[in-house]
Amino acid sequence: MTVIRVGVVEDHPLFRDGLRNLLAAEGLQVVAESSDVSGIDSIVSAAPDVVVVDLGLPDGTGLDVVRRLRKELSTTRLLVLTMSADGATASRSLAAGAHGHLVKDADPAEVVAAIRSVSAGSVVVGASVADRLHGISDTAAFTPAAEAFPSLTLRERQVLGLVADGWPNSRIATELGLSDKTVSNYVSSILSTLHAPNRAALSGLVREATGR
Template structure:
């Protein structure tokens, strides 16, 4: 039989913290090895105990859950942090940027929290249903925004240069328009040709105009 999953619960509400610990303690494959009441103490406890999974609240004294998550994931990359919070808002993205592997709301049932712990211990990402909808909607809108921008591999400046090339401007005119040196413009045009896999300036112009850059058709 494999060793139990070692868990630390970090939450500033003692009744909820102990309730989660007790609920998880009923599972044969999960062992709550420690608890903490604030972010700074949580980092210290986790660093000392090196659990497999941390259940982390966000709104706490001592720096809160986001910086605590960032500190834990930086120090202990083998430890997965799952946020367990009341915050049904864009805090999920701050937590994910800090390194959290999952995000659950405190309305979750004990069985759901236990399943999340097991998933996080397997290095899987886990989200509650409403949070999953928010994350999926965000990435769907991000893909839509990327699709709306022609040549997303280009930087904004490179796309600006390509647009002026598609308008038929020579390098000197582009340099004057953008307050750049001619050498810089030549380098930008070369970078654009490379990224577009275009063999010539004329081919880049054709690609740009097909994508809607350059002069508006009459």
């Protein structure tokens, strides 16, 4: 079985050491570490399968790390592991391009399972966050990051993500509180902006950009 190679961006040494030991005990290999935003060149060089990112860093935010890694390591999967359990923070993590969001008080087995699931291509939201996430931004997990589609607005990226996941216009309209006609107009605009011939082509563009 292929060993999952993990990068860790975490500024607390005790937590970083504990996570490294936990993963080693479960057969996962930590191949690079950084304690701040400015030190993530080592993560980029190592190109891990999964990077675990804390949001509270001394010289910036983990969201900056997520955005940069999504741009420079297109096949690497990203899991936010932080203190915040509120749904808005989880939504921002996913919208920035993370493939999962857990809080640090998660059970160790949940952390390991999340890393394995994210590595396998899933989007993971911890149990303690899922209820808070619902109703705040149910579409966040489907929304491609701005860096992937800089020519689109946030609303267009929301529509694009749901189209790529196979949602029909009527369901998108209900989810986003829009009319069917407005969604149709958004889809037409997205097709034109991205020079895509149809919805299937849009799905392909999102898969290429996000790896999902």
